[in-house]
Amino acid sequence: MSLETAEEWRSHSSWYRRVLTAERVGEIFAADPRSLALMPGFLTAHPPSRVEPTPWSLADIYDYLFTHTHRQTTMIPRLYPLPDHPTGPARMLFTKPVEIGPGGQEFVVHAWDPPDGRGHIAIGYPVRDCPDASTPDAARRLRAQLSWASAVIIPANESTRLGHRRWQPTVWVADGRGAGIWVGVEGVAGVERGVWADAANLLRTTLPWWPRGLRERDAMLMWRPGDDPLAITPGTADRDPAALLDVLTTDSSAGLRHTIAAMVRDIEYELCGDFHAGRDRYSPFSGLTHAAFPSLDPQPPRPRTAGEAALFLHQEVANPLIAARAAAVAGGHPIAHSAYVINHDNRHHNLIKEWIERLRPATRRDEIGFQLALSMLPAELRPGDHLAPTGYHVHPDWPDCWVVSAGETVIVTCGTSVPARGVLRQAYLSDGAAFFRDSNGATWPLPYPQATNTDETMAQTLSRLLLDAGADVDDPHSAVPTNPWVLHQIQALPLPMVINADEVNAPR
Incomplete structure (x- = not known):
């Protein structure tokens, strides 16, 4: 009590x-x-x-x-304690899994019985942070599944700070006190925004909080009041590190096993590595206790290398679902983290035409890298839709590039460096694609850092390539002074545009 x-x-x-x-x-x-x-x-x-x-x-x-x-x-909102609210704590009745609608969002629901006689309260936790499960509409749809609940509460993936008090989770509350009585939020009638303590203030008991990345289905199902917090391996529906382990077979090499183990640790730290003392940003208070903490290697991982990423993306996986899942979880940094879209709007420029003409049909189509490229196709062009079949291509001088095509659309993966020689001589920047020519006359996709896409970032990238066409543009140790003329051109001219090295170096 x-x-x-x-x-x-x-x-x-x-x-x-x-x-x-x-x-x-x-x-x-x-x-x-x-x-x-x-x-x-x-x-x-x-x-x-x-x-x-x-x-x-x-x-x-x-x-x-x-x-x-x-x-x-x-x-009066269901979560508001009435003036004659009983002083006793709510009783936990049960936990159960619930799926809502065609989207397949899954929740673990905790049913609570407050002593005020106004009906049960349901708190729903989205399993593995499944997509679109932390929205007002998800709260409304979940309540439609729970006829016994007078109100349903789900995390909103936002934070609230009340005055100078500590941060706490924001929640969506689907209130069953009657449709049409109030407007609701974000166009969803019957759903309001609240904070975690609003629920605790009604239930008058400490409620379990599962941080993002630790919402493991069975752990939430088995929780009961008074349980100690569990150590949980981080993972979400979109980024579950365990998906990388499915790539391994009994014949997998020691090098691949080491690489995937390092990538798993890297992703786990991306999900929960900023937790302090095993907790997210929310400090415990009356009504909130952390039910889980991340099970992490105490030694933070080093960044993955280009060699590790290449080994992983070149793996041939016969099951396309396993390959696609692994590609979605791991991505391709630093050799294939982004993609350019070549289409009818930009494919006729000389730099792009020359590059496309050098492509050859791929002989190994089941590499994970191709699934990464396929995930970057516009939704209407992905395999299985009623449009042109997808082609698989490789570049003879650049094995760590994966290219897929559907009709006139070509997707080109690109990382933070390319095997160019000399210096940048000319660059073509368009909406969706950027290519350049090096001193040897070869054309390449323009490498790009993981940093935010800004004019300053593009100008710094070009400034580096003007000095070394094969530079890693994401390496903080190889930064150079940003060329002011290049930055001015990028800021002043609309796309598409051409940057010529001769103009950059011309006296002014």
Whole structure:
């Protein structure tokens, strides 16, 4: 049983913050015709203050409505504790997995029974952070599956800081008190934004919190009040490091096993490596306890090398689903982390035409790298749709490049360096593709760093290649002064544009 006082529960909740303006108070009363008539009486009982510009809280309004409507609670959010709220904690009833709709989002639902007699509360945790499972619509659809729940709460993948208090999770609340009573959020009727402490303030018990990346299905199903936190290997539906292990076979080499083990550690740290003392940004408080912490190697991993990425992407995997999953999880940094789209808008430029003419049909089509390229095709051109078949291509002088085509569209993977020689002589920049010619007359896709795509980043990339066409443009140790003329051209001219080294070096 919880020993916290009512004031301690309230201290983290949004209901009691005095932040409502007169306009917001009017909107809340106007949301229900039954309450609008009570607004003059509320303002008489709670007159505006000359000292405080926002003297009202939601608690003021809901307590007033409860008292002056003969306890008609349909005008009051389900998560708000009524003035006569019992002091005891809620009881956990059960946990269960629930899938919603055609999207296949899966939740583990914890059912709680607060002692106020207004119905059960469901808290749904998205399994492995499955896509589109932390939205207002997901909360609405989940509640439609749970007829026994008076309200459903799911994480919103946002954070809220109340005043100077600590950060806490934002949640979506699908309230079952009646459709059409209030507008809701983001166009979804019946769903409101709240904070974690709003639920804890009603249930008056410490609730388990699973951080992003640690929402493992069975761990959430077996949790019961009082359980110790579990060590969980990080992973999400989109980035589950275990998918890389499926690439291995009994014949896999020691080098490949080492590479995949290093990549698994790298991805685990990308997901949860910034946790402090095993916790995400949320410090425990009355109502929130971490139910899991990441099981991580205490030694942070070093960045993957180009050789490791190449070995992985060149692996032949007969099952395209396994290959596609591994490609999606690992990506291709630093040799194939991005892609250029060649289409009818840009394929006629000389640099691109020359490069395409050198491509040859691939003899090994089941490399993971081709699945990475396929994932970068526009959705309407991916295999299985009713359009042109996909082709697989390789470049004779660049084995670490994977090229696929569908109709006139060509997808070219590119990393942070290319096997160019000398210096950049000419570059062509268009919407979706960028190529350049080196001192040897060969044409190449323009390498690009993982940094944010900005004019300054592009100007720095070109400045490096003007000095060394084979430079790793993501290497912080090889940065050069950004050429001001190049930056000016990029900022001043629309795409497509051509940058000539002779013009860069011309006296001004």
